[in-house]
Amino acid sequence: MYAEQTASFIKTPGWLDWCASPTKPQFRLPPGSVDAHCHVFGPAAQFPYAPERKYTPCDAGKEQLFALRDHLGFSRNVIVQATCHGYDNRALMDACLASAGKARGVASVAADISDRQLQQLHQAGVRGVRFNFVKRLVDFTPPAVLQKIAARIAALGWHVVVYFEAADLAELSPFFIELPTIVVVDHMGRPDVSQALNGPGFQRFVELMTHHPHIWAKVGGAERLSLSGPPALPGQHQPYNDVVPFARQLVDSFPDRVLWGTDWPHPNLKQYMPDDGLLVDMIPRLAVSPEQQQQLLVSNPMRLYWPEEQ
Numbered sequence: 001m002y003a004e005q006t007a008s009f010i011k012t013p014g015w016l017d018w019c020a021s022p023t024k025p026q027f028r029l030p031p032g033s034v035d036a037h038c039h040v041f042g043p044a045a046q047f048p049y050a051p052e053r054k055y056t057p058c059d060a061g062k063e064q065l066f067a068l069r070d071h072l073g074f075s076r077n078v079i080v081q082a083t084c085h086g087y088d089n090r091a092l093m094d095a096c097l098a099s100a101g102k103a104r105g106v107a108s109v110a111a112d113i114s115d116r117q118l119q120q121l122h123q124a125g126v127r128g129v130r131f132n133f134v135k136r137l138v139d140f141t142p143p144a145v146l147q148k149i150a151a152r153i154a155a156l157g158w159h160v161v162v163y164f165e166a167a168d169l170a171e172l173s174p175f176f177i178e179l180p181t182i183v184v185v186d187h188m189g190r191p192d193v194s195q196a197l198n199g200p201g202f203q204r205f206v207e208l209m210t211h212h213p214h215i216w217a218k219v220g221g222a223e224r225l226s227l228s229g230p231p232a233l234p235g236q237h238q239p240y241n242d243v244v245p246f247a248r249q250l251v252d253s254f255p256d257r258v259l260w261g262t263d264w265p266h267p268n269l270k271q272y273m274p275d276d277g278l279l280v281d282m283i284p285r286l287a288v289s290p291e292q293q294q295q296l297l298v299s300n301p302m303r304l305y306w307p308e309e310q
């Protein structure tokens with residue numbers, strides 16, 4: 001499995017590489033801010049991509065992630081295992097271990113993972129597992145298998161991160177409700193932002209959070225969800241306007257259960273690569289008050305990923 005040669009890794013046709021020179025954000029992040037959703041890819045020469053992957057990215061290693069963290073003004077990262085690495089969490093663990101305590105991880109694990117391997121992940125800084133239901137990214141795993149994994153990681157004090165398409169929320173909700181840990185939903189459950197904010201699609205997700213206080217949401221991913229897109233020229237208009245009301249409703253309604261992340265290096269975007277500095281500059285439009293910003297960027301992620309420092 002680990003014998004694949006770097007030379008055989010040819011990027012998926014049309015792959016867009018991450019933005020090498022993002023602008024410096026104008027928004028000054030609160031001290032101690034956490035980028036709570038980002039990834040590392042490879043580098044493939046050291047950490048080969050998984051044979052079962054659905055895409056082959058460009059490399060995006062820990063040094064580059066840490067440089068972005070410092071450039072944007074974040075203090076810490078939560079690195080989420082990307083599907084291109086399958087259940088091989090070595091690149092994620094390596095990044096967490098090299099971060100001097102400034103990165104925690106969310107891993108992907110198979111049902112047959114041993115207790116010893118779970119302990120190794122914990123020691124590296126992993127505090128959650130990701131269950132991915134997006135069909136273009138992963139093959140199907142039966143819910144019963146995921147429930148067994150969840151029961152085991154609950155005993156470690158970890159939580160579950162879930163990624164799914166909005167159309168699948170109704171079917172998946174009973175499963176999420178029964179999970180024995182905090183459940184963090186990636187990209188706000190991927191709402192269709194061309195639909196009304198108060199329409200049934202997004203309100204189903206809001207209802208889920210209203211009635212189930214163990215469900216949290218990440219309110220990043222504007223560049224992935226937006227149909228209006230970024231400004232044509234820097235400063236021309238407010239970017240990603242169409243996503244703002246959706247994120248803002250979640251921040252206003254559940255200020256102690258929201259997280260934000262860059263999603264660097266932005267896998268599978270097809271049109272353009274976002275400027276991570278402009279994404280940070282969106283934050284005060286989503287979390288308007290200094291109190292909300294403190295919760296979104298500092299106290300919520302710290303409670304989940306660095307509880308021992310609280």
Ligand code: 0GY
Nearest residue numbers: 081082083084137263267268
């Ligand atoms: C994201 C989104 C995507 C990919 C992954 O693990 C992954 O491959 O999460 C996507 O393609 O929508 O959050 O990074």
